[in-house]
Amino acid sequence: DPGLELLRRFPDARLVAIDPSAALIDVARRKAGSLLSRRVFLRTEPGEPKLPFDEAAFDLVVSNLGLYDSAQPHLLLRELARVAKPGAQIVATLPLRGTFAEFYTLLEAELQGRELEQQRLSAHLQSWPDVDVVRTWAKAAGLSEVELVISPFSLMFAGAVDLYYAP
Numbered sequence: 001d002p003g004l005e006l007l008r009r010f011p012d013a014r015l016v017a018i019d020p021s022a023a024l025i026d027v028a029r030r031k032a033g034s035l036l037s038r039r040v041f042l043r044t045e046p047g048e049p050k051l052p053f054d055e056a057a058f059d060l061v062v063s064n065l066g067l068y069d070s071a072q073p074h075l076l077l078r079e080l081a082r083v084a085k086p087g088a089q090i091v092a093t094l095p096l097r098g099t100f101a102e103f104y105t106l107l108e109a110e111l112q113g114r115e116l117e118q119q120r121l122s123a124h125l126q127s128w129p130d131v132d133v134v135r136t137w138a139k140a141a142g143l144s145e146v147e148l149v150i151s152p153f154s155l156m157f158a159g160a161v162d163l164y165y166a167p
Helices: 002-009 022-035 073-083 101-110 115-126 131-140 160-165
Strands: 015-019 040-044 058-064 084-093
Touching: 002 015, 002 022, 002 040, 002 058, 015 022, 022 040, 058 073, 073 084, 073 131, 101 115, 101 160
Parallel strands: 015 040, 058 084
Antiparallel strands: none
């Protein structure tokens, strides 16, 4: 969706995208419609350990949750920097430790009495990087002018039952 939105805003742009999930690439193909093979080029490939593109190939590099899904996000960020042209912008989304607190508080309430699930959720949330870790990754990738943006949001549900089971 972020890539297709960029195409709407920049009518002369082309989108080259990869994802290791063939199912997600199929969804993207359906959404791209008539733009496919004209302005949109999609491939099912892993982004690790190396992106399948030449150095300095892209004017803009976008990773929507790719760092989150990566086994070694610091190396993937280095790869994103490698395939970006000098001066190109790299935009990446990922959850940071402590974000989505309102959502996970509701989930934790639903897990009362289920110790194993509570432990797994806690370990999962602690595995998310914090701001300092992401800055370290960016520095190691050779990125400068790094800006981390955290967008707050509020849930409009009275509780977990409303959130998880509402139509």
